[in-house]
Structure formats: C-alpha cells, structure tokens
Amino acid sequence: MKAPNAAVVLALLSEGASATSLGRHSPSVTCVSNSALAPWCMVLPESASDVSSIVKVLTKNDCPFGMRSGAHSAWAGANSIADGVTVDFGYMNTTTYDDEAKIARIRPGSTWGHVLSSLDPYGVTAVGGRVSVVGYSFYSSREGFACDSVANFEVVLGDGSIINANAKKNSDLFRSLKGGSGNFGFITRVDQYVVESNTMWAARQVYNTTQKNELFDAYFNFANNQSEDDASQNMVSYIYNADGFNLVAVLSNIDSSPEAAAFDEYMSIEPILSLSRVDLVSNLVVKSTGPAALGVYTTWLVGMTAHNRRVMDLINQAQIEYVEKMKEAAPDSNFVLHVQFQPVTCSIVDHSIAKGSNVLSLEDIVADGPSIMWLVEFTVDTLETQEQILPLCLEFRDAINHIADENGAQKNWDFLNYANGDQGPISMYGAKNVAFLQSVSAKYDRRQVFQRLRKTDFKLPE
Structure with missing residues (x-):
C-alpha cells in the first residue's frame, strides 16, 4: 500500500466531510476480500453538497478513489480501494x-431491505431486490429491471456540479445511467x-436431488410460458454445501396468488421442505430467498445461455464433477458451490x-x-481454502461457457450486478450502446475523472 496522501485527507477534513481511517469505521461488507482493502481514509458524505466538495x-x-454504496458486488475492488480514498455512502x-x-426518493447508501420497509407505511413498494441487500426484482416480468422504473437521477459530476438527469433533462445521461454503473458521476x-x-x-x-x-x-x-402470467416468477438452484447437494426453487406471485396456474407443474412435485406465505414484500425478500450469500470469502460468476434444457443438464453435470475436484484439492475445506438458473424473458x-x-x-x-x-x-471459509480451489471455480465457469459454445447456446451477455472483476459486462452491451456510453462520458466528464481516478467497479x- 502506498503512503497516504496527507494533503488529500486534510483537505477532505477541512471541507467538513466525515472522514475516518478504516480501523475506526466498520462498514457493512459482502465478503472479507472486499473489506480487506484498506484505503488511506473513508469519507462519508451526508448530502449531495458534501459529495460535490469531496469531488x-x-x-x-x-487522487484515486473508490465508490461504496450498498456493497453488493463480491469481488475485491468492486467497492473498496487500497491506495486512495473510499467515498462511502x-x-x-x-x-x-x-x-x-x-415516487420513492432513494439515497445511495440504502439497501433494498431498507427501501422496502421505509415504503411499507404507504402501502407501496419498489421494483428492487429479492434479497434485502441486492437483487433482480420479483416485479421484473411486469415492470422490467429496477433501472427501468427510475424517474430521475441526481448526479454529482466530475467538476463538482450537481445536476438531474431524466427523460426531459440531460436525457442522454439518464439513459446511460440505466446500466452504465459509476462511469459518469456520483x-x-x-x-x-x-x-x-x-x-x-x-x-x-427444497427438493431431493x-x-x-x-x-x-x-x-x-x-x-x-411466462408471457402468459407476468405476475409469477421462478428460479431454481442446485447447491452443494457441507451437508451435500440439494435442490431449491423460489417461486413468487406479485398478485398474492399461490394457486396461479403457472405453478401447477411445480406443485405436482412433492418438496421435502416448503416455506411459503403471503406477506409484505419487505418481509419476504429475506424469508423466501434466505439471506444474501455473505460468506467469509465469496465469488460470483455469471453468464447467459439460450433457453436450452440440455444445457441445464450439462451445467449440472459439470457442477457435480467440479465439486469432486474441489473436495480432492482441499479435503478439509468448507465451501459452497451454488448454481442458480433464472429466466430473462421477452416480457422483461x-x-x-x-x-424508454x-x-x-x-x-x-x-x-x-x-x-x-x-x-x-x-463461498469458502478461509483464505487458504480460496487460494486452493478458486482456480477450479474459475475453470468451472469456463466449462459452462464451453458447454454453451458447443451447443450453440452462448449469448455472450453478463449481468453487471452479478459479474466478477475479470468479466467485462459493459462490453457486451453491443457496439452501438458502448459508443453511446463513451460519447456521454466525453460530454459530461470532460476530464474523465470517472475513468482515470475511479478505481472501483x-x-x-x-
């Protein structure tokens, strides 16, 4: 780690921002890999004006800097920085x-759990996470992605100016922020x-394998058949942990209908454990899906294939093979290898x-x-275990992509929210959209602050 830039730290303090060394501040973390990156200091703004002064x-x-809001992404460097300043919301x-x-007015340090519970007294909810700290929404089939329900972004640009971006004002920036991540401003x-x-x-x-x-x-x-019922959603997981393999399905209906015809085939399969209820969305984001994968060391890898039943089986076979390889490489380790399938449909x-x-x-x-x-x-329990078997997990990711390629099912699209640091999700938006994002960056960030100095995401x- 480089020596802290004392001038920067003192200047931040003189602006009245709340600043602290990492040792004095314990932010919520996704995994130890992230929290282990110790910046020169963390600065915690309380308003857009504070952010402007910090910028x-x-x-x-x-000065190099990192951005940290809900600390969702699981790779080191996604939301923390070793040499520089972390701006923690x-x-x-x-x-x-x-x-x-x-309209819900949401500040960037919020988690979806906090957002949803804040809206409960008004009888409304937001298109947001299925787990309290993150997520692809229960409402996606009817409402699109969370970014599609945004009416306006308040943004602090690289020159410190505070602007709004919406369909009528700065509309090019507005569209760019719906998928463009932290490339244009805070x-x-x-x-x-x-x-x-x-x-x-x-x-x-939960089902037997x-x-x-x-x-x-x-x-x-x-x-x-999801286009016939945009209120219902499903996803399926095949999970290995210390107790062995199990199968999990998460089902949901935003019209509060457990007997929707879309679930008939699922309901004909007898589970070994079933937890279901009608409840507030804010309660169900954790109860129905379980807590977020906040393991000691966590890696997420993502991709997309055509809707191909054979590919599902081949991925599952590869998962079983790689679990055995991991057990052989680290016999005394405690790890979880979780593979989840979720549909992306024309309706979304x-x-x-x-x-728009x-x-x-x-x-x-x-x-x-x-x-x-x-x-x-x-997810693994120790750094030593991660060093032993993470290479095999990355091999497993490559094996999935090979399966997709061999079966003509490769879609070459990675969901940014789930992607690992060695993936390039924005490059998969297509040449036209990438060129558009680059032009918007040149227009609103003339000094390229968020390309040169931003070191996260x-x-x-x-």
Whole structure:
C-alpha cells in the first residue's frame, strides 16, 4: 500500500466531510476480500453538497478513489480501494415517499431491505431486490429491471456540479445511467416510480436431488410460458454445501396468488421442505430467498445461455464433477458451490423498452425467446481454502461457457450486478450502446475523472 496522501485527507477534513481511517469505521461488507482493502481514509458524505466538495478535493489532487454504496458486488475492488480514498455512502441511507408523484426518493447508501420497509407505511413498494441487500426484482416480468422504473437521477459530476438527469433533462445521461454503473458521476439520489401494492406470495421449496429432472422440466416449461402470467416468477438452484447437494426453487406471485396456474407443474412435485406465505414484500425478500450469500470469502460468476434444457443438464453435470475436484484439492475445506438458473424473458425486455429503454441491449439477446441467466456463487471459509480451489471455480465457469459454445447456446451477455472483476459486462452491451456510453462520458466528464481516478467497479471499454 502506498503512503497516504496527507494533503488529500486534510483537505477532505477541512471541507467538513466525515472522514475516518478504516480501523475506526466498520462498514457493512459482502465478503472479507472486499473489506480487506484498506484505503488511506473513508469519507462519508451526508448530502449531495458534501459529495460535490469531496469531488473537488479529489480532482484537484488527482487522487484515486473508490465508490461504496450498498456493497453488493463480491469481488475485491468492486467497492473498496487500497491506495486512495473510499467515498462511502453509509450515512446517505434514507428513503422518502412523495405520495402525490408516486415516487420513492432513494439515497445511495440504502439497501433494498431498507427501501422496502421505509415504503411499507404507504402501502407501496419498489421494483428492487429479492434479497434485502441486492437483487433482480420479483416485479421484473411486469415492470422490467429496477433501472427501468427510475424517474430521475441526481448526479454529482466530475467538476463538482450537481445536476438531474431524466427523460426531459440531460436525457442522454439518464439513459446511460440505466446500466452504465459509476462511469459518469456520483449518483446521490434515485427517484423511482413505486408499485401501488406491497404484498405478494412467495415460496422457498427444497427438493431431493433425485427430483432434478422433474424440477428442471418445471423451470423450463415455466419460462416458456411466462408471457402468459407476468405476475409469477421462478428460479431454481442446485447447491452443494457441507451437508451435500440439494435442490431449491423460489417461486413468487406479485398478485398474492399461490394457486396461479403457472405453478401447477411445480406443485405436482412433492418438496421435502416448503416455506411459503403471503406477506409484505419487505418481509419476504429475506424469508423466501434466505439471506444474501455473505460468506467469509465469496465469488460470483455469471453468464447467459439460450433457453436450452440440455444445457441445464450439462451445467449440472459439470457442477457435480467440479465439486469432486474441489473436495480432492482441499479435503478439509468448507465451501459452497451454488448454481442458480433464472429466466430473462421477452416480457422483461418489452417493459424496459416501453419505459424508454436502457443500455443493456437485451432486446437482441431475447429476440428468439427467453434466455437462462446462470449464476455461480462460490463461498469458502478461509483464505487458504480460496487460494486452493478458486482456480477450479474459475475453470468451472469456463466449462459452462464451453458447454454453451458447443451447443450453440452462448449469448455472450453478463449481468453487471452479478459479474466478477475479470468479466467485462459493459462490453457486451453491443457496439452501438458502448459508443453511446463513451460519447456521454466525453460530454459530461470532460476530464474523465470517472475513468482515470475511479478505481472501483467496471469502466467503459476503451
């Protein structure tokens, strides 16, 4: 680690920002790999004005910095920095509701759990996470992605100016921020249209591995017919942990209907454990899906394939093979290898387009039907174990991509929220969208502060 830049730290303090060494501040963490990166200091703004002052100090001193909001991503360097200053939004964590406009005003330090519970008294909810700290929404089939429900972004640019970006003002920046990550400025508030209901039905069902074929068939057929029921969603996971393998399905219906016809095939399969209820969305984001994977050392890897039943089986076979390799490489280790399938459908993308579109380029991905987003969550108990078997996990990721290639199912699209640091999700938005993002960056960030000095998260392709 380089010596701290004392001039930067003193300048930040003189601006009145709350600053602390890492040893004095314990932010929420996704994994030890992230929290182990110790910056020169962490600065905790309480307003957009604070952020503006901070940006001016950082740019004046050409100081490297990192951004930290909900600390979602699981790779080291996603939201923390070793040599520089981390701007931590932990103090900007409130959500307020404008009943007349039907808009939730969300500060960047909020988690979805906090957002949803803040909206409960008003009988509304937000298009946000299925787990309290993160997520692809229960509402995606009816509302699109969370970014598609945004009405306005408040942004602090690289020169310290505070602007708003929406469909009428700075509309090019507005579209860029719907998928472009932290490449254009510090987002200090998100104004999002709400859903005028805050209850739903959800179930977490556990099955014996001998029921895999039945369960995979149910998932596959559900996704084929999801356009007929945009209130219902499903995802399926095959999980290895210290107790062995198990199968899990997460089912949900935003109209609070557990008997929706979309679930008939699932309901014909007897689970060994079922947890289901109608409840507030804020309660169900944890109860139905379990806590987020906050393991000691966590790696997420993601990709997308065509909606191909054979590919699901081949990925599952590869998972079983790699679990054995990992056990052989580290016999005394404690690790979890979790593979999740979730559908990305035409319905999700159609709603995105209807709301003004984003830069994700998914309309090309689902042009010939639904796709399978696969997510590998790899969690280990010690750094030594990670060093022993993480290379095998990365090999497993490569094996999945090889399976997709060999079966003509490769979609070449990685979901940024789930991607690992060695992936390049923004480059997969297509040449036209990448060129658009680069032009917006040149327009709003003339000194390229968020390409040169920002050291966290994914940058625009060069």
